[in-house]
Amino acid sequence: MSKYEYSWLSAREFKPGREFVSAGSCNLLSAGCDLVDTKKLIKLFSVFFKIGAFTFGGGYAILPVIQREVVDKNSWLTEEEVLDIFAISQSIPGVISINSAIYIGKKVAGIPGAVFSALGMILPSFIVILAIASLIMNLKDNEIVDRFFTGIRASASALILLAAIKMSKTAIREKWGIAVAVVSFILVVFLDVHAIWVIIGGAVCGIAYGLFEKRKRSCK
Amino acid sequence: MLPMIYQELSKFGLTMQEFSDVVAISQMTPGPIAVNAATYIGYKAAGFSGAAFATFGVSLPSFILIMIIASVIVKFKSSNIINSAFKGIRPATVGMIASAVVFFANTSIIDMSLIEQGLGKVFNIGSIMIFVITIAASKLTKLDPISLTLIGGVLGIIFL
Structure with a gap:
């Protein structure tokens, strides 16, 4: 546990530095910070290339890897920022993993960052599918492939569970947050409610609680 | 999402059999299913450049949308309403992540x-x-x- 605590702290501490590097005028064309930015872009590309190449099932399967690479290892964003990006990525049209790659890239290194992250995320599947489509590889109805993917799903569910537990520590600060999380879970799992409604519901609860707090304070 | 993809792509002459192949292959290969489907169908329809254009097409809307949303959110970052909204959105997102555990399990x-x-x-x-x-x-x-x-x-x- 102490490992996680430490990395969460260090992500916080590095935040000012990160903002400094990525702030304002730094872009691909300006000579002064060319080196820093190019390095960062290549790093973004390679992180998302790895995610694109090795995460199966899409969507939330990328969350544990994002947490590790973006928050813990590179301290590009805080846990809270990643959580917000996921909330937005799943409530708008498009593919969750591409949406979040673009958003993270944009936050870390502006528009070039978004382009490099998206390319990194897309390229592995592009290459693999091209290979399959042109070679007509027969992956289907293969007993071994089937077992491999059942194993992957089992360990992915474990990793996402750990990611959710870790995220809940930053996301849920008050008791009503637990209720929101539980209700969201039930709505999605048992009633098949679309993400956008869950997000809107959460936002309404948050705003209502904010107003309630303000009123309580002004009454005192 | 899948029925919509099929509906649109049947206009290009994609058969149900081919589509279920694409879905099966997508589930066995890394990466998002929509990208996989776009690449595969683009390739079948017009070779390498077809694959490239289809993949570009499937990701461009995300790109534009995120750019708009990111700049709007930055503008309202200090707004109390947005901040308290996110205080409710974050736990809701955790609930949805937990639901993904059920999906994979x-x-x-x-x-x-x-x-x-x-x-x-x-x-x-x-x-x-x-x-x-x-x-x-x-x-x-x-x-x-x-x-x-x-x-x-x-x-x-x-x-x-």
Whole structure:
């Protein structure tokens, strides 16, 4: 546990530095910070290339890897920022993993960052599918492939569970947050409610609680 | 999403058989299913450049939308309403992430379609072991999530 605590702290501490590097005028064309930015872009590309190449099932399967690479290892964003990006990525049209790659890239290194992250995320599947489509590889109805993917799903569910537990520590600060999380879970799992409604519901609860707090304070 | 993809692509002469092949292949290869489908169908329709254009097309809307949303959110960052909205959105997102656990656990750790054969059949002991091993390895070792999932896959080949 102490490992996680430490990395969460260090992500916080590095935040000012990160903002400094990525702030304002730094872009691909300006000579002064060319080196820093190019390095960062290549790093973004390679992180998302790895995610694109090795995460199966899409969507939330990328969350544990994002947490590790973006928050813990590179301290590009805080846990809270990643959580917000996921909330937005799943409530708008498009593919969750591409949406979040673009958003993270944009936050870390502006528009070039978004382009490099998206390319990194897309390229592995592009290459693999091209290979399959042109070679007509027969992956289907293969007993071994089937077992491999059942194993992957089992360990992915474990990793996402750990990611959710870790995220809940930053996301849920008050008791009503637990209720929101539980209700969201039930709505999605048992009633098949679309993400956008869950997000809107959460936002309404948050705003209502904010107003309630303000009123309580002004009454005192 | 899948029915919509099929509906649109049948205009290009995609058959149901081909479509179910694409879906099956997408589930077996890394990466998002929509990108995989776009690449495959683009290639079948117009070769390499078809694949490139289709993939570009499937990701461009995301790009534009995110750019707009990111700049709007930055503008309202200090707004109290947005901040308290996010205080509610964050727990809701955690709830949805937890629901993804159920999504991945279903058909691996548990398989509700087997409930008629008795409660014991629903749980897959091998998968539960992989689940437990993954949690233990993640807590006790420094292995990253990618290696852990691949190990899970290999254990699946051996034990399931």
